[in-house]
Amino acid sequence: MTDEQGTAGAVLVVGGGISGLTAALETAEVGNDVFLVEKSPTFGGRVAQLNEYFPKMCPPSCGLEINFRRIRDNRKIRTYSMTTVKAVSGGPGNYEVTLEVAPRYVNSNCTACGDCAVACPDEIDNEFNFGMGKTKAAYLPHAMAFPRRYVINKDALSAAGAEAVKAACKYDAVDLEMKTETITIKVGAIIWATGWVPYDATKMENLKFGQSDAIITNMMLERMAAPSGPTGGKIVRPGDNKEIESIGFVQCAGSRDENHLEYCSHICCMATFKQMTYVREQYPDAKIYVFYIDLRTPGKYEKFREERMADANATFIKGKVAEIVPEADGGVTLIAENAVTMEKLSQKVDMAVLATGMQPSLAFQGAPVALEMDANGFVITDAAKAMIAAGCAKKAADVVTTTQNSTAAALKAIQVSRR
Amino acid sequence: MKVQPDLEFIKSLKLAGGDTLKKCYQCATCSVACPLSSDQKPFPRKEMIWSQWGMKENLIADPDVFLCHQCGDCTEKCPRGAKPGEVLGAIRSYAYTYYGWPAGLAKLATSAKNLPMLIGVPALIILIFWFLSGAMHIPSVEEFAKKGYTNFFGHWDFKWYAKNIFFIVAFMVPAAGIAAFSIYKGITKMWASMSKNAGIEPTFRPSVMQFLTQFLVPSVTETLQHKRFKECTTNVDRVKGHLPLVFAFIGLFIVTCWSLFKQDVLGLIWPSLHGPLPLIDPFKLLANASAIALLYGIWVLWTNRTAMEAKGKSSRTFYDWFLIWEIMAVGVTGFGAELLRWAGLPTFGYIVYFMHLVSVMMLFLYLPYTKFAHIVYRTTAMCFEKYRESGFAKNVMS
Secondary structure, eight states, rough: OOTOOTTTOOOOEEEOOOHHHHHHHHHHHHHEEEEEOSSSSSOOOOGGGGBBBBBTOOOTTTHHHHHHHHHHHHEEEEEEEEEEEEEEEEEOOOOOOEEEEESSSSTTTTEEEEEHHHHHOOEEOOOTTTSSSOOOOOEESTOSSSSSSOOGGGGGGGHHHHHHHHHHTTTTOOOTOOOOEEEEEEEEEEEEEOEEEEGGGGGGGTTTTTTTTEEEEEHHHHHSSSSSSTTOOOOOOOTTTTTOOOEEEEEETTTOTSSSOOOSSSSSSHHHHHHHHHHHHOOTEEEEEEEEOOOOOTTHHHHHHHHHHHHHTEEESSSSSOEEEEOOOOOOEEEEEEEETTTTEEEEOOOOEEEOOOEHHHHHHOOOOOBBBBBSSBBBBBGGTTTEOOOTTTSSHHHHHHHHHHHHHHHHHHHHTTT | OOOOHHHHHHHHHIIITTTGGGOOOOOOOOHHTTTOSSSSSSOSSSHHHHHHHTTTHHHTHHHHHHHOOOOOOHHHHHHTTOOOHHHHHHHHHHHHHHHHHSSHHHHHHOGGHHHHHHHHHHHHHHHHHHHHHTTOSSOOOHHHHHHHHTTOOOSSSOSSSHHHHHHHHHHHHHHHHHHHHHHHHHHHHHHHHHHHHHHHSSOOOOHHHHHHIIIIIHHHHHHHTTTGGGGGTTTTTTHHHHHHHHHHHHHHHHHHHHHHHHIIIIIHHHHHSSSOTTTTTTHHHHHHHHHHHHHHHHHHHHHHHHHHHHTTSOOOOOOEEEEEEEEHHHHHHHHHHHHHHHHHHHHHHHHHHHHHHHHHHHHHHHHTGGGEEEEEEHHHHHHHHHHSSSGGGTTTTT
């Protein structure tokens, strides 16, 4: 196993999503020591939240599971969940990194039996499901969480809850006295695979997100369509659980907009085409409306688009939704100008899906060290300083592109470590 | 469809404040953001692509271009900083020059480089008239207190027509006449093009009365209420400047008409009616109230525009500023001349009064070519908008 203190050839990978996992594995399988840190209690990142993903419409268990297995089997990789980078000193080839491990309040005795969650009386919003539904304050982040260990939100735990959780655990795994730990490691290079956050939809005031249950984001629809999601995979209108007779997709919700994200988020058109298939599987006759500026189908996806556009109950309107009006019956009206027919139209739908874009996490939360970044907060690789960008921390991209550029990042990190 | 882009046209739009037009990527957010854009004829998205493609013929005959109040709601929401509001302003500026007659004068009024000519020619004309009148002297303090500026161009004993009025009319009426003729030509041409583009081949024409009652009066009423202007959100403050300005012009128009009637008609019967109006005269009160409203209104618009430019929401163009300067000049010199009369400073008063005459003449003469032209072109477009939907626009024979 890797030396706890690290070596000059060691590589730190920040972020444990599909990019971080890929970069860590590629680096370790060449022979370098790797530290893989993840802020949340589980690895898998955004991909874990999807129902299906490109290119083959796999569920996330396919792909993530094999990567988790490779990680478990690789003695060169040390994983740290609930861990953030606090400080970096030194220089390329010889960085000293301070990591902070937040308390999980569950130790390694945990077998994920789930007795604590059953006993726990306290509930919190389900963050993994974007606030749709609740979870217990003692919970497994999601069905295929890795590490497979429960986590306790101590702030949300009542005194009775604390007693109940402790009493329920047969393995003495609950430790509510756990403290924040600080670890110092030495690495030669750092790969930033910090990923993205869905752009805050409430910032587009004209789209009224949060003012009607009928307005959801594309990532919320992924959770809803997922069998492990808040509705068990059924796509219904949140709030009143109405079955969908009509649905509108609002493309470029915040992307390609200098007032929000000035770049194209790259994935939202394909995500919408994919989500059309979710809707169609459950509702063969539902009306689907897609409002777009341009339909961008990068790579080999043109055929995928053609198939969706052949749907007789799907209408494509060239014009961005610039106003959404919540209606009294729980639906919403989408207003846009159809640039092809030169008419302004108001389309009433049961539910609207905002195709919100990707904002780099570091733009959102700030970087722990001075990194070279572009104006939008994407990290620019600085090979001389051994600071390497990977995945969606580097640019908005789909999973295929992300894994490719993460492999490239791994190669750069290896080169730096062998100088 | 074959598009032959008019490159010169695109270039001139870019120079007139539409420099951002190529940034538009046709998302149509603007057409929804615009409070004036209708469901059947949304704008300004289509105007943006017509501008990019240099489709001049479509734009200069597009009523929507003239309906825009440049409130800035579209520019505020634009995801690309293409500033559709500014582009539409540039199209209007181009259209006023395009429709303007004589073409040379219209062209002259488009550039700050021509300011020496634009100011110098009216100033020279008035100076020549001043020499011709033979008055050419600054009155004594007593004389100034009694007569004010009514003997600026001197006095003669021919009681049927005052010498001063004769000379003022001699240059103001031709100036206003050129403007009126230019506007007549312009709106006739515009109406024909708008009808042609809208595919209207009417069977019947409305009578003058029908035109007035069904199209013109409702349009003017709407303007006076500023109903559409008030629908703006981003820059609704401009209403606070524009509305007083409109009423100031109406007030000053009434005062001018009354003054003319009183001096030239009633004055023939009661000669004592000549001379400056006393301060408590209702028309003098109206005149002063209008002057204050004018100064206040133009000051609001001035500061508003400066603030918009500072925020990068609008471009600094001669087209926008020339009218602001002109109106400010009319207001300041007019009110200044009055104050100087009260102060009993004849020399200074005469100079400022002279400048007042120059600025008023400029306002009249350049009306068809400057932003001021919107009062006729917008009204025409508003009439056309109503006409387009009316029975007159239908061809009952086919």
